[in-house]
Amino acid sequence: xxxxxxxxxxxxxxxxxxxxxxxxxxxxxxxxxxxxxxxxxxxxxxxxxxxxxxxxxxxxxxxxxxxxxxxxxxxxxxxxxxxxxxxxxxxxxxxxxxxxxxxxxxxxxxxxxxxxxxxxxxxxxxxxxxxxxxxxxxxxxxxxxxxxxxxxxxxxxxx
Amino acid sequence: xxxxxxxxxxxxxxxxxxxxxxxxxxxxxxxxxxxxxxxxxxxxxxxxxxxxxxxxxxxxxxxxxxxxxxxxxxxxxxxxxxxxxxxxxxxxxxxxxxxxxxxxxxxxxxxxxxxxxxxxxxxxxxxxxxxxxxxxxxxxxxxxxxxxxxxxxxxxxxx
Numbered sequence: 001x002x003x004x005x006x007x008x009x010x011x012x013x014x015x016x017x018x019x020x021x022x023x024x025x026x027x028x029x030x031x032x033x034x035x036x037x038x039x040x041x042x043x044x045x046x047x048x049x050x051x052x053x054x055x056x057x058x059x060x061x062x063x064x065x066x067x068x069x070x071x072x073x074x075x076x077x078x079x080x081x082x083x084x085x086x087x088x089x090x091x092x093x094x095x096x097x098x099x100x101x102x103x104x105x106x107x108x109x110x111x112x113x114x115x116x117x118x119x120x121x122x123x124x125x126x127x128x129x130x131x132x133x134x135x136x137x138x139x140x141x142x143x144x145x146x147x148x149x150x151x152x153x154x155x156x157x158x159x
Numbered sequence: 160x161x162x163x164x165x166x167x168x169x170x171x172x173x174x175x176x177x178x179x180x181x182x183x184x185x186x187x188x189x190x191x192x193x194x195x196x197x198x199x200x201x202x203x204x205x206x207x208x209x210x211x212x213x214x215x216x217x218x219x220x221x222x223x224x225x226x227x228x229x230x231x232x233x234x235x236x237x238x239x240x241x242x243x244x245x246x247x248x249x250x251x252x253x254x255x256x257x258x259x260x261x262x263x264x265x266x267x268x269x270x271x272x273x274x275x276x277x278x279x280x281x282x283x284x285x286x287x288x289x290x291x292x293x294x295x296x297x298x299x300x301x302x303x304x305x306x307x308x309x310x311x312x313x314x315x316x317x318x
Contacts, residue, residue, distance in 0.1 A: 012171075012172070013171070013172065013173065013282065014172065014285075059220045059238055061218045078240060079218055079238045079239070079240050079251075080238070081237060081238050081251040081253070081261055082253070082259075082261065088259065090251070090261050092238075092240040092249070092251065092263070094240070094241070100241075100247065102240055102241065102249050102263075102265070104251070104261075104263035104282065106261070106284055121284060123172065123263060123282045123283070123284060124282070125265055125280060125282060126173075
């Protein structure tokens, strides 16, 4: 089973999401950082995802474009401050539909008894930005990403 | 005259510093982003500053090393998420003496009546990290940087 919990205290500018997977860290890391696999789990399933660039290394950049069934485009990009396989990614993210509002993400991968805990801490430039993100209905997107990720993980383990 | 104010509300993970300079924005931007000038104002005057890399463009990286009179080394590095001359820089910073603790900085340059206001908003991964930074005595460093920056600005204006 896969679990996900989302923590966002009122008045703070941070969202913490904790995922738990029944899989070794190396495999979780592999799926998380492989641009070829990203379209299979990143965001809701009804969007088509195109990884334009995803250079997962310290100093690298990324850009991902998603398309909804009506052809609307949603583009995101950022830079990797720090990539320490298979333990840590520190990067930035900006949705191009709201230029100038950037979030800063720290993703920690830890293994316990063959399970992997992924802790994603996103800090925002302001409490307003954080609250705006929560109001987009991100929780649904997080749950859907998590389910898609776990499904892909299962598929890779069953190979 | 130059002015600087530092705002850090208790329990938050952000520090905001506002600088006001009696100079046009283009000149403030030029000094702020010129690697050759950085050693003349970045941090306290008793440290020798070596700009190893400072590629001020979206997706670029930077690394600066400082030496105290005893030869101790203090290194900092980060990446530029966004550089929009002469208006905005969004970047990251990590002091290598405390690996894994990263701050995320948004610097906005605005001109009013020939004066330039520089607003630096640093968000930290946690309130503890933010409070730790305040306890390093950063306020003294900020004041000294600000005075050195203003002096350099005056020198460039008098040219």
